[in-house]
Amino acid sequence: MDFLIEFLSYPFAKRAIVVGLLLSISAALLGVNLVLKRFSMLGDGLSHVSFGAAAVGLACGVAPLQFSIPIVIVAAFLLLRLKQNSKINGDAATAIVSSSALAVGITVASLTTGMNTDINNYMFGSILALGKSEVIIATVSSAVITLVYVLFYQKIFSCTFDEDFSTVTGVRVRRYNAIIAILTAVTVVIGMRIMGALLISSIITFPALSSMRICKHYKCTVIAAAIISVVSFLFGILLSFAFDIPAGAAVVLTNLLAFFVLSVIGRVKKI
């Protein structure tokens, strides 16, 4: 208990928890759709682009976050477009974009600022790194994501279950795909600060996969994913503080644990 009080007495810890919780919810909601649409790697691809953009931003002396967001949004659109283009496999395209962006980031960083702590933080995340502006952006974007998700819930479900059928009934499928892409891009950029570019995509995919172990209805899957995500984040960040390990890694490990536990529960339930 003392440990918890001590932890919460630091302003950076409070900020990290607030941003992290908001982020966990939005990442989980988006994750359900990305996983079900067989596009789990989008988050991974975007996180590398986000890292590349942040490195360039740092080198140019521009605020890395504000610099990254538009670039990552554009990348999200490109990747979605490539997915629809049958000539290049979306999977392969994501891999190429992902490593190229990382390479650009590392090259620019080495030539200018060097591989300093800032760069390291973007790679592996840090709960110390969050400023006030990031808290505001995270709060606003998470609120928007949750609101959009609730308001357009039925349309998003329909698009995710059957894109073609939705198109025929008059759902603007492209619009909802674009919305998901933009929201994912913003989530990835902000999440990168805490989780690190290399690990952020896991909080998008893990909660969805875990909740699918035990849920058979869509609504249940979405709600459970959000809860799993929040709980894993809280445990992760406490572990991170208690054992002095990077927050991103700790959160991924708690998510992994949740996945194992729920897989076992899912199996047992079936029998």
Added chain:
Amino acid sequence: MPLITVENLSSFYEGKKVFENLSFTVEDDDYLCILGENGSGKTTLMKTVLGFDIKHTGSIKFNGFTNKEIGWLPQKTQHQKDFPASVKEVVMSGFAGGGFLGLKYNKSQKNTAKKNMELLGLIDIAEKSFSELSGGQQQKVLLCRALCAAKKVILLDEPVTSLDESAAEEMYGIIKKLNDSGMAVIMISHDVMHAINHSKHILRLSNEIFFGTKDEYQKYIAEDM
């Protein structure tokens, strides 16, 4: 006036003409089977009628409804196999096209869905998971979703492919029942025998296009032989 009037329709796929000068009509309580080999353009025709982004010339007229109100039963996609969704959730998504927001469905939509689920015998499995159903039941669920979106006509894309014989028979029975109750049916099919036995009109796509009643079609193929 017929429900759907197609005149001199030519469709293109990747720049190539798939079929040309196709004309046919769908009447009020019609049962039209569209036959043809793979690659003859059945899917392109279906997508053109449904309003997909397919380059075409000629005209398609709908009498008293729009192409958004065609109840379409597409073929199942791969990713639906492990999709976590209840039967009810899938059926209700037939209404997703209406309105700007998609927060909740209204009372009359819920009633229509319930009525359609009763019609197809899905009420008892409404809360079951779509992915755990048999192929035949899944197909019924997707047909029920199509009914929710349909105003006057349903368009079925090879509805019995991958079903076993008894499930296929049941599916055909349901389609017949729907047609008898006044719903126009357009079915893309490989099953020539079924088309001759149950449909009212037949459209066959091949080098030479045939459109007419099933009796005319029987004469036509008899002459062909």
